[in-house]
Amino acid sequence: MSSQAIPVLGPSSKILVAGARGMVGSALVRRLKAAGYDRLLAPSRAELDLLDQRAVFDYLARERPDYVFIAAAKVGGILANNTYRADFIYQNLVIEANLVHGAHLAGVQRLMFLGSSCIYPRDCPQPIKEEYLLSGPLEQTNEPYAIAKIAGIKLCESYNLQYGRQYVSVMPTNLYGPNDNYDLNHSHVLPALIRKSHEAKQRGDRRLVVWGSGQPRREFLYVDDLADACVFLMERGYDGPLVNVGTGQDVTIRELAETVMRVVGFDGVIEFDASKPDGTPRKLLDVSRLHALGWHARTPLEEGIRLSWQDFCARHEGEVR
Template sequence: MKRYSKIYVAGHKGLVGSAIVRKLKENGYSNIIGKTHGELDLANSTEVEGFFKKEKPEYVFLAAAKVGGILANSIYPADFIYENLRIQNNVIGMAYKYEVKKLMFLGSSCIYPKLCPQPIKEEYLLSGYLEETNEAYALAKISGLKMCQFFNKQYGTNYISVMPTNLYGPYDNFHPQNSHVVPALIKKFYEAGENSIPEVVIWGSGTPLREFLYSEDMADACVYLMENYKGNNFLNIGTGKEITIRGLAEMIKEIVGYEGKLVFDSSKPDGTPRKILDVSKLENIGWTYKTELRCGIEKSYEWFKQNYGNK
């Protein structure tokens, strides 16, 4: 990418997309396009084609998606697969038609089988059954990365895909039903403290192991790979470190300063028992994460406090 190249970041207002925009600007890129959902409905093929025909972006980061945690994925599976397939099909298809030089598709580590060997290598994809609670979202993301691979194979395009671990950071989604675990816990503990609630209930047993990556690090990896990687193999992006949900909850409780009791509701689903990515391929290309979990959560909490009135 040249510093003056026209770069379209789909989902530029979201957790990852906004971080990518900041990183691009930090690296000296000045010709960046972003459209809100009100300006451009990526699920509408006519609108997407009109956008590509008019703007003709040279590079695309496809960070737009319908996302959510276990609860949202359990309640709205049809919405998750339908909306995400529409967005992906439209953007990737128009990127090809209007000769985009390079595209990055952002997936998710939920694409891997529920009982995958750990740490999870890229080649474990489609080697077993998916986790039931986010199967619809995972199938959409698998379709997206496969579409990129097949376009490369048939048409010689330069489309790359990355599969991040669990992400958190500034501009996260703090919705009570649709948020992921880190923002959900930040909000729960904050509100419980503000309202003197004696205990906070957390879904599951607290025993599952999870890996978390700060969104600013994710953006750094994405821009680095767009500048330095070409190939038909998708790549994991993560830290290679893990923590139990209980350990995570206790860390966030301490950072927020909540003094009440933690209660784990084991009648609720845990999801995958363990999920940590093998990031050796990414490290061999020359990128490693920078932000440790506690530091990242402290930064996220500060952002949440400053912006809580808008959530």
């Protein structure tokens, strides 16, 4: 840890949420506003292009936030990650480098970088401890994205060691919730299942096609719980090594699909498309470090899926049917 005094996050703090229009960023904004933080900077992409180094540096120098949350990233599911490999590694490297170095130049002492559980090796022992980082080969389908996120962690560590900054990294498990991406060509598994189940029900279909074998196990965290964990860590001045953020519980993809179908009210059958990739066999995070600090996830999976389905309906149809 740094020997410098750690600024305390408070109502008067000026806070930048990079990526505030995305699922994670918008959850952070909701959480901060609910706690009474009213000096929030939440620029849209039109207002601040995070791929433009000069624009980012100038913005940070002008606004001089006390805290920065880096929730901005190019994200997607297996298909998008595997298809647009160059875009995923380039854009994520540039975004995080611009923000971390720009924050440093602007004198920002406290910053939080949000990574992803895909930083860990494909065949990690389960549950996955933070120290397993860089202990084995990555999952091939999202390796470029994972490498970019690992670089972000190392950026933060390096600025801490060389310049005495307090830039911390958190590693969320698979996220879902309001403002998710439901595009079937680019979304993650849970929002894709919500959309496919809902539309199958509306069409009167009798089957739901799910990628892969249904056997991989995944952990899912409601995005507002993640936002709560991030603010929890910042408010307590956490200045230690990277922290996993999750529920500590996982389900198979089959169980996930069955839960989504139950919430949506679709009573068809599941058909697995074994020609499509499964991805990593299992990803369950060890969240004992975060639990020891006093934080636990609150939202049960089925409740979170119901809230997400309501969000999907509100955004795509105006009402829940």
